Amino acid sequence: MGRESSGPLRLLRETHEERVLSVLRTRGPLTRAQLAEHTNLSRATLSSIVQTLLSNQTLTERRGEETGSAVRGRGRPVSVVTLNPAGGLALGMDLGQRRIQVTIANVAHEFVASGAVACAERTPWARRLQLALDLVDDLTTRHDMSLNSLAGIGVGVVGPVPADADPSGLVRSSDRVALVRDTLRERFGVPVFVDNNTRLAALAEAVWGAGSGVDSALYLRLSYGVGGGLVLGGRLFAGAGGAAGELGHISVDHDGPPCSCGGRGCLERYVSLTTLQAQCDNILDARDQKARDLLADAGARIGEVLAAACNTVNPEVVVIGGELAETGDHLFKPLGAAFRRFTHSQVHRTVRVTRAVLGPDAAARGGIALVLTATPAEPEWRRTSCS
Amino acid sequence: MGRESSGPLRLLRETHEERVLSVLRTRGPLTRAQLAEHTNLSRATLSSIVQTLLSNQTLTERRGEETGSAVRGRGRPVSVVTLNPAGGLALGMDLGQRRIQVTIANVAHEFVASGAVACAERTPWARRLQLALDLVDDLTTRHDMSLNSLAGIGVGVVGPVPADADPSGLVRSSDRVALVRDTLRERFGVPVFVDNNTRLAALAEAVWGAGSGVDSALYLRLSYGVGGGLVLGGRLFAGAGGAAGELGHISVDHDGPPCSCGGRGCLERYVSLTTLQAQCDNILDARDQKARDLLADAGARIGEVLAAACNTVNPEVVVIGGELAETGDHLFKPLGAAFRRFTHSQVHRTVRVTRAVLGPDAAARGGIALVLTATPAEPEWRRTSCS
Missing domain, CATH: 1.10.10.10 (Winged helix-like DNA-binding domain superfamily/Winged helix DNA-binding domain)
Known part of the structure; x- marks a missing residue:
């Protein structure tokens, strides 16, 4: 043989x-x-x-x-x-709201370099991209590393990224996605994959984090925005329009205010850090009674939305990340109670609800996972010599 | 070659x-x-x-x-x-609440025989099974058909059917599932697959009905009970506990009554035919003003639940079946309005909501689809000669 x-x-x-x-x-x-x-x-x-x-x-x-x-x-x-770790590299970027992250791993799943810089919330996209490119230069110089064997780049961006295969033809790739994709493709000459950074964090948690080894994971991120992602069989499930896992836009109040997403009474309007901080400066400090009360309310609403989502997909695990998840039991106890209260028994007996374990580089890691799942496994020499 | x-x-x-x-x-x-x-x-x-x-x-x-x-x-x-149609047969059964259905197809997807009998709601399972076996005998005699080339049997039953691979080990195959599986396996000597009959109807609609050709379909059945199913990549998605697609048990009222499923304020309590007929005898007759009002309320609640489910999975199509769906626009107009009102724009622009097209044999057909997706495609002679 x-x-x-x-x-x-x-x-x-x-x-x-x-x-x-x-x-x-x-x-x-x-x-x-x-x-x-x-x-x-x-x-x-x-x-x-x-x-x-x-x-x-x-x-x-x-x-x-x-x-x-x-x-x-x-x-x-x-x-x-x-x-073999020498078999190639994958580069992950997160062009986040307030933070630019670059992480590099090899095909053996070893993370070999990582760096981040803060940025202002309204930094233009071209500038964010430049900050990321500077980070790449800095990391490769510092680690004396060549990107000759780079297999691809996976980039997380803020906001919705439509599925490429949108059947309606109504949702088009936005300018920021095209800018990121074209710039990086030209600069590095490798495939570039762009997705929403919360969805990429979901993928990273399913590959390396709290959902590692499971077949289906639903991820919820509780930060200044509220987003999520659905990972099935080790891959991000996009759905018809790329919006699967948009848990922040499930309605919790029929009569609630309209949301920029087009919906009404969306969960995000009630439990985002932005909203909660407007009601209590110390929302992340559980010594504050008002914070605890607000967290209990937020947990109950989140549990109800997760119940609806889990009655729909019955995943093996729900992973909850973002700053608000760091408040621990103050959020998770009321959340768990509402989750049990509103789920089918067959669902809550089989779904594990747990905290995310990856740090602020989760979305950049997800970019790496996207490259590793989306680029071919066989070495270049074989693909060219065998055709 | x-x-x-x-x-x-x-x-x-x-x-x-x-x-x-x-x-x-x-x-x-x-x-x-x-x-x-x-x-x-x-x-x-x-x-x-x-x-x-x-x-x-x-x-x-x-x-x-x-x-x-x-x-x-x-x-x-x-x-x-x-x-080749001569390559084998698949048998589908639906042991429904009030109706026993048997349908036979060949591997070329041709439906070759079909029959049904009514039964009383509280008919014991052994008796239901006997009625189905009598139907099989009747059909094979009438069509002068041999079941020698039978590849398998797919059976729909009322109520939850736990996933075989339930990781918690808490949900066990119930007696009725074991009875059906063991009896049929012994009688016919072929693989027997049992699943909830609404989930099988979902699969049939995705293979031969309103969702034919799409990659992801969410099915909702509005009848005396309210159930559903999720079909991804041409296969039923069970989820960790076999309860994916349990849309009838998504809560529409936090303060609603407890449900036998373990949840509270479940959609089913508000929009099942049982509930609606208790409020209006003529609920399926749209000439009745009271029926129209009730249908409008029901449609709005259903639309809201579908919005939550679609923000979670963003399927290509939502297929709605069951007797209530036959009321047409009286239900679908308020349903569509609520669906748009509570979904992310990226979701409602890419999801098509449509009526089921298959008849009362949908679940039996789904049993056939289950057999065709779950049994091996290569002929028996090759499997034995090549090992």
Whole structure:
């Protein structure tokens, strides 16, 4: 089964190799048992493929204790295989409301460089992009790193990003998305993927964070805005218009005020940090009784919206991030009570509601995950030599 | 590329053949262009495979006008390929509240026999099952049909059916599900799939009905109960506990009465036929002013729930079935207004809300779709000879 094999055998084998490479690229380091499960290949076939890929240095092997996600909760150290870290880089950017983040990882899911700068809320998009490019230069210089093997760039931006395949044709890619995509594509000559930064944080939590290893995760971000994302089978689910997971715009009051989204009485109007801080300066300080009361009200409304969302998709896990989530039980207790109160028993018995675990670089990490799931797993030399 | 090929070439080719067979089994008759799109195979590879499969009579070819779904809206008749109708049968059953339905189709998606009997609401499960078995006997006798080539049975039952893979382990298969599955498996010796009958109706609408051809469909059934289902990528999405799409149990009133589902103020309590008929005997007769008023209220509540569900998954289409949907605009106009009022603009611009088109055999058809998506596409002789 070596490389001298005849044409069709090579093709069949390469189909299997691609499956192995694609799973490792998307999921990171895995034990051989996990790899067998995810690729659906027999142990014998897998063993032969892994051996070849190790010997030609496409893969590397190491002790499991070095990679938390693959061996969670196991006492015994196991061996995990991963793509060779030298196999390529992915760059994630978050052009956030008040913060620009750049993070770089390799195809082995190792985060190799990360940096951020603050920016004013109304900074123009061209300027935000320049700040991000300066960060890239700074990081590559500081870490003496080349971007020659860059596979792609994933960028989070504030606000809605329509799905490319919008069937109605009514929602067009906005100017800011086009600016970011075109500038980066020209500068780096690699594929560029742009999505809403909250959705990218959802993806990162599902790959490396509180939803790691599950098949379906619903993410809610409670910050100055309220957004979310839905991750199914390890990929962001966009829906017909790219707006799946827009939990901040589920109505909690029929008679509430109109929202810029086109809806009315949207959750965001009641539980965003902007709204809550207008009512209490110390909203994040649970020693303040008024803050606690407001958090209890907010938690109840959030729990009700999550109940509606979970009766719709019944995900394995709901991950809640953003500054407001850091208030802990003051928010989560009333939230949990409302969630139980308004969900089908089959739903609340099977859904785990938990806090996000990634830091402020979550959206940039999500950009990296987007690159790793969306760019091909096979090396460039094979794609060109085999066509 | 004939059947005399060497081992590895045959394996590679069979991998491709299986993809072709699986797509045709799931989607029914397709043009060659549609088949290329769904299998992601090159025109040349596909053409060679289709030629072989036609010549060994695994596939058949016919004029497109015979199969509505493959060539909708096209003026020019085209040729479609399909699995050979002789390749096997799938049996669908609906053990409904007041009606037992049995429908039989072949793997070419042709419905070959169908029958139903009424039953009283409190008929025991063993008796319902016997009625269904009598119907099967009656149909096979009347159509002079053998069930030797039966691939599987898909059965819809009333009430929740927990996911097999319930991670919590708290929700167990109920007695009625076990009774149905064990009895039918023993009697026919084929795989038996049991799911909630509303969810099966959702699947049927997505495969053969109002959602045919779309990638994501949310289904709502408005009858004596209110249920739903979520179909993603041509398959029922169960969620962690099998309760995805439980739209009837989304709360529309925080202070509403407790529901048997464990929730409170559930939509079902307000818009089920049972509730509405208690308020107005003529609820389905739009000449009655009181009926119209009640339908307007119900439509508004339903629209609001659908808005929450669509802000969560942003499906391509929402399909609404059940007796209440037959009241048409009296329900759909207020429903549509509320839906627009409470959805994100990106969502309501991309989601189509439409009436179900299948009749009372929808759930039985869904059972057939379940069999065709869940049982292997390759013929038995290959599976046994190749292992």
